[in-house]
Amino acid sequence: MKKVFIKIACSFFIILLSAIIACNPRNKTPSNESILDLNLKQGEIAVCGPADKQFGLVGFGTSCSPxxxxxxxxxxxxxxxxxxxxxxxxFAKVIEMEPDCGMAYWGVAMSNYHPLWTPxxxxxxxxxxKAILIARSIKQMSKRESAYIDAIAGFYEDWEKVDHHARSVRFEKGMEKVYRDFPEDNEAAIFYALSLVASASPADKSFKNQKLAGSLLKDLYSKQPNHPGIVHYIIHAYDYPQLAALALPAAKEYSSIAPSSAHALHMPSHIFIRLGxxxxxxxxxxxxISSAQCYAEQMKMKGHWDEEVHGLDYLVYAYLQKGENIHAKSYCDYLDSIKEVEPVNFKVAYAFAAVPSRYVLENQLWDDAANLKVWEGFPWKGYPWQRAIIHFTRLLGSVHTGQLNAARIELKTLYSLHDTLENQKDVYKADQVLIQIKASQAWLLLKEGKQEDALKMMRTAADMESKTQKHPVTPGEVLPASELLGDMLLEINRPTEALxxxxxxxxxxxxxxxxLYGAGxxxxxSNEIDKAAYYFQQLIAIAPNSNRDELKVAKAFLEKNKLGI
Known part of the structure; x- marks a missing residue:
């Protein structure tokens, strides 16, 4: 009831503000009351990098004063x-110094959209x-600035009635118009590229939007090599297995362009992980992670910043792929010690679910998986997709330890979480949980002795996953369905199909x-000696410091067959 009242009150304010603006077309400087009502974030920014090169170089001309x-x-x-x-x-500082700088309110609206993250x-x-309404009340602006404001206004318009993706498409169309109308404006091209990636359909396997965005950005890269947005959005545009190699130069440069940004330091790992x-x-x-810890300290946070937790997810994933369990486990334990995070959001929920799940699943610690414990004080109810990871992990652990009834209970929970996401009309996340459901059913069928039914279901899960791109928040599925299919085929002694x-x-x-180990x-x-050597050699190359038993098997095979390591 309280939330409804707040929403009605805020809506009334917006209507009232619109009326004031409409009745006063010559209004140039917003009132102190309307600015205060924005409740803008205030204070000094945190700088955790070198003094001479912090966040990159951007030149965005406006009609505001020098x-x-x-x-x-x-x-x-x-x-x-x-x-x-x-x-x-x-942007709030700019507004304080110059309240009639219309583009500063545009900046506030852009800061609250955050495309490619959660809505x-x-x-x-x-x-x-509110920021857009104020921006539009200021008349001393150029046609270019008004076009920028109109573009982001399309995203906010009717947000109570129109879904997030449809409004992101509106922003894309608005930025396309700015780009077409002002071809000399590089910033228009950069934001248009971002809008293309943000509005891209997950079902489009031609990557039309992403390729167009990448093309626009690569044309600008040589002209503005220290612009943070160009390299950042190249990474996002090509963050797909088929395209990742195209972003490797940008990935190698981004951290040196904006070394004071924890996100800029993290973002290259999206491409590094895509390429192994x-x-x-x-x-x-x-x-x-180090930069995020510095940020939390400078901001005097009680707990940890969400960017640190996000980085931990990717860090543990990479350590696991190198077979460096000691490092992976130490960071799992460190994450488990964290009890306060600011802000609590979707990527924090993902990390707290995925990190411990990855560790036990990648190492096939089935007893630990079946009894997986996670942060009990976390508000999991608000994050059904992330919560599903926990139950999927417990289910696989229960299946592999012969606790089929416990596994069936976990499966019921997965169904319930899937229904929740469907009711929320979150199709992507609902499909992600559905893939886990199919994989879970497959392993239950296998343990019930129904091999062909199990394989059919597992192939369905793998096929579904192959048609679905990973969410930008995650380094990858906790266990890829196609890898699980290989595991199942190997378990029932069908190695050729497993390969x-x-x-x-x-x-x-x-x-x-x-x-790599499964392929080897x-x-x-299958008695394919050369192929086995190829995969085992790759395994040894990526995991030179691992003490996992799989390395011993790989080395023994190569030595027995007198093949190079």
């Missing part, structure tokens, strides 16, 4: 690295809407530890 230009450009650089809270602080909250949507560059991913996330499944998986998830074992059992 006295605010430096701060405006800094806010833009922060915005391009998704440092949304810090960007809003600097804005109710409060963020209301703040963005595990050590590079480890280095990237160690730097990001085919692992090879399909390795195209999507190159150099995964278990994928399948080839070995």
């Amino acid at each position: 006295k605010v230009q430096k701060d405006f450009d800094l806010a833009m650089a922060l915005l391009h690295s998704f440092e949304y809270d810090e960007a809003e602080k600097v 804005p909250t109710l409060l963020e949507l209301e703040k963005g809407t 560059l595990w050590q590079e991913s480890i280095n990237s996330n160690l730097a990001s 085919q499944a692992y090879e399909v998986d390795l195209k999507q998830h190159p150099k995964r530890f278990n994928g 074992q399948s080839a070995k059992q």
